[in-house]
Amino acid sequence: MKCEIAIQNIDHYFNKELGELDPETTQHLAGCMDCNMHFIAQKKAKELVTRIIDFEPVLNDPSGLTNDIMMALGDASSVSETDKNIKPAGIFQNVFFRWSLSAAAIILFALFGFEQYLVLDKINRLETQYQNIPEAKFGMQDMNTFNSWGIRKLRNINHLKANNKELFEKISSVTNNI
């Protein structure tokens, strides 16, 4: 038997993958110093682990630990109790002042809330109105058409003015006098 196989078998045996060592490995161990040493080392390692497993840690000075824990718990509880018992300072101790402060805060909150509502409502209404004017209703293309229509109208008025100069002068003089 080769040493590698014997060592593999020994490891399997100690890892509980093998119930017991086969006779061939046992025979090899009797004649091979290195494999024998490996077997003994594995056995001692197992013993050592068992000893560590069996070891019961001793709690020295248990009452000292209890006291430490109780003190730590006392600190922890007193911190939270102090948090609960924090009292307001100076004028804030006055109940009437605190109530007034709360009422003022509520009124301010309501006022600002109402104003906010008014502004939003105004914006909303403006948006609705804007939707109703032709420029907004139609797209950019429609707006250009609308503008060109207005220019054409203006051109027509200028044309009229040129042809009826006298009449327009009369009208403007009358309008100016008024």
Next chain:
Amino acid sequence: MLVEKYQHTAFRLAFRMLGDEDEARDVVQDSFIRIWEKFNTYNDKEKFTSWMYRIVSNRAIDSIRALNRRPVISLEKLIPETLAIQENGIDIVLENREAGELIRSITSGLPEKQQLVFSLRDLQGLSPKEVQDISGMTETAIKSNLYHARKTIREKLTGILTFEKKLL
């Protein structure tokens, strides 16, 4: 009183996970503060010790993470200094300090889950069901982690003991 009744059990688990008496005491103290703070969340259908172990092991893991930054005495140095290795077997009387150093040396370098399962199952001797409740791992994961932890530890020790034996 709750503290007096359970502090020994909590200490044993903390010590087995940390291998350090002072650190274990700190973990126990922190754990009881946590227990006191979270007592309203404790479900009385669960075993109190399981709930406590979960708190203690979580605190201990936090502490291990911090301790991992500190150097651990190597097993090569520790074994000849601490143990009387004799031909017929190992004859030792372990005390907190030696056992702690050994625990730290053999578990150092193990992945966190393997370390937790090894401490709970092998060192603390809890049942697979309890380990499952505390760690939140599946039965298969516990078995696998425990197998690898045991194998790594034994291989580590075997290597050193073989070397020691050759020197004799």
